[in-house]
Amino acid sequence: MIHSFLLIGQSNMAGRGFIEEAIPVDNSNIKILRNGRWVKMFRPINPDRKMSGVSLAESFAEKYAEKHGVDVGLICCADGGTHIEQWQKGSILYDNALSQIKLAARTSTIAGILWHQGEGDCSEELCYAYEKRFLQFLDDFRSDSGTENIPFIIGGLGDFLPDCSLSDSLKNYTIINDTFKNICKKKHLVAFVDATGLTANPDLLHFNAKSLYEFGLRYFEAYEKIADGIMLEEKENSDSERTKMEEL
Amino acid sequence: MIHSFLLIGQSNMAGRGFIEEAIPVDNSNIKILRNGRWVKMFRPINPDRKMSGVSLAESFAEKYAEKHGVDVGLICCADGGTHIEQWQKGSILYDNALSQIKLAARTSTIAGILWHQGEGDCSEELCYAYEKRFLQFLDDFRSDSGTENIPFIIGGLGDFLPDCSLSDSLKNYTIINDTFKNICKKKHLVAFVDATGLTANPDLLHFNAKSLYEFGLRYFEAYEKIADGIMLEEKENSDSERTKMEEL
Numbered sequence: 187m188i189h190s191f192l193l194i195g196q197s198n199m200a201g202r203g204f205i206e207e208a209i210p211v212d213n214s215n216i217k218i219l220r221n222g223r224w225v226k227m228f229r230p231i232n233p234d235r236k237m238s239g240v241s242l243a244e245s246f247a248e249k250y251a252e253k254h255g256v257d258v259g260l261i262c263c264a265d266g267g268t269h270i271e272q273w274q275k276g277s278i279l280y281d282n283a284l285s286q287i288k289l290a291a292r293t294s295t296i297a298g299i300l301w302h303q304g305e306g307d308c309s310e311e312l313c314y315a316y317e318k319r320f321l322q323f324l325d326d327f328r329s330d331s332g333t334e335n336i337p338f339i340i341g342g343l344g345d346f347l348p349d350c351s352l353s354d355s356l357k358n359y360t361i362i363n364d365t366f367k368n369i370c371k372k373k374h375l376v377a378f379v380d381a382t383g384l385t386a387n388p389d390l391l392h393f394n395a396k397s398l399y400e401f402g403l404r405y406f407e408a409y410e411k412i413a414d415g416i417m418l419e420e421k422e423n424s425d426s427e428r429t430k431m432e433e434l
Numbered sequence: 435m436i437h438s439f440l441l442i443g444q445s446n447m448a449g450r451g452f453i454e455e456a457i458p459v460d461n462s463n464i465k466i467l468r469n470g471r472w473v474k475m476f477r478p479i480n481p482d483r484k485m486s487g488v489s490l491a492e493s494f495a496e497k498y499a500e501k502h503g504v505d506v507g508l509i510c511c512a513d514g515g516t517h518i519e520q521w522q523k524g525s526i527l528y529d530n531a532l533s534q535i536k537l538a539a540r541t542s543t544i545a546g547i548l549w550h551q552g553e554g555d556c557s558e559e560l561c562y563a564y565e566k567r568f569l570q571f572l573d574d575f576r577s578d579s580g581t582e583n584i585p586f587i588i589g590g591l592g593d594f595l596p597d598c599s600l601s602d603s604l605k606n607y608t609i610i611n612d613t614f615k616n617i618c619k620k621k622h623l624v625a626f627v628d629a630t631g632l633t634a635n636p637d638l639l640h641f642n643a644k645s646l647y648e649f650g651l652r653y654f655e656a657y658e659k660i661a662d663g664i665m666l667e668e669k670e671n672s673d674s675e676r677t678k679m680e681e682l
Contacts (some may be wrong), residue, residue: 220482220483220513221482221511221512221513221526221527221530221531222479222526222527222529222530223513223526223527225482225483226484228483228484233468233481234468234469234473235468235473235476236474236476257552262467264469265468265469265471276469278469278470278537278540278541279469279470280473281470281537282469282470282533282537283469285530285537289529289533290529292526293526410507
C-alpha cells in the first residue's frame, strides 16, 4: 500500500535547494506521481520551473516510510511565485491539484497535505486578507477532495526573508506566520511547522538543500503529533461506543 | 495567443534523446504546461522518468511558432512503457491527459494531438488487436476532449527495432506501422509520419536526439499538409454556401 501526500503552495514547497548540495535520501520507498501513475522518486520531484531542485518532501517521505514501513507517494503540484488568490476554488492551480489528488487516490491512501506558501502575499495590501482567503481555500479544497479528516501541515516562512532584496514587503512574513498559528487553533487537524533558524540560498528567498532536509523532518514531527491525535480520537470514539453498547 | 498540442503515447513521445546531444532549439516562443499553467520551455519537457530527455515536439514547436508567428504550448502527458490498453477511456493515463488538455484549453487554442506509441504492443498477442483498440481510444478521446476537428498526428515506429535486444517481438513493428497507415485512410484528420531512416540511442529502442529533431520536422510537415486541408475544406464550405446564397 502507498500512503500519499499532496504537496501544494509556491516555490519553497516545489523546492529550490541546489541538487549538488542535497543530503542523500533513501528513495527506495518513495514514489512520485507522473501522469497519474507512481514511479520511483527522482529529482526534481516538482518540476514547475527550470530552477526546480531539492524538496522538503524528500526527507519527510524518507522518515515516514521508515517509521510506518510503507511506500510513500508524493503528488507534486506546487507552483512558484503564486498567491493565495490563485489557489481559490475553480482556479487552474486548484483544479489541477484536485485532479491529481483524485487520480492518486485510485491507487493509494491519501495520508496528508503539505502546504508552504505565503511569500507572495506579504505585501501590506495582501497580508491582512490572507487568513480569510486561506480559510476559504482550505475549506473548499478539503471538502472537494474529501480530505476533511486528513492532516494538513503548514510550514512557516523563513526568518531570512527580511534580508531578501527582492521586495521590502517580505519583512511582513511574521504576519503570515502568525496567521497560520491562528488558523491551527481554529481548524481541526491543521498543524504549523516552525521554520526558525533555517537558512537560505544566496537569494535569501528560497530554503537551501540542507535546511529543506531539516524542514522535512520538522514537517514529519508535526504530522506524527497530529496523526497520533487521530488514532487517539478513533480509540476514544470506539471506547465510547463500546461503553454505550455495554450500557444497552 | 498560444496554439497548444497534446503529446501522448509512450517513451518515444516523452523523449529519450540525450540532452548533451540535443540540437539547439529556439525556445523563446515555446511553452510547456506545468500545474495547468504555461511556463517557458525547459528540458526535459515530459519528465515521466529519470531518463527523460529531448523530445520530438521541440523542433515541431519551433517550426510551428516560426511559420505561424504564435507561441506554441506543449501539454506533455506521454508515459514510458505503456500499452494501448492502458490508454482506454476511464484509465488513469486517459483521464490524466483529458484533465490536462481541458486545463490547457482555458488559456490556449488546442491545435493538435501528437501520438507516438506502439512498441509496447508488438507481440503476436497484441499487434493484431491494435487497430481496434487504437480506434476505440481515438474516437473516445476526440469526443471527450472535443477535438474531433483537430489534426491527430501519428509517428511510425523506428526501423531499428528488429535489432533491439529487449524483445524479439519488436520485429513486428511493421504490423503496427501498417495499422497506422490503414487508420489514416479511415479517419478524418489523422496523418501518419514515416520514421524510415531515423536512428536510435545505443539501446536500439529510443530515437536519438538528432533523429528526434528530424522527426519533429516530419511531424510538422504532416501537420501542415492536414491543416492546409482543413483551411481548404472551410474555404470550400464557405464557397458552396455563397453559391447557395446566390442561387436563392
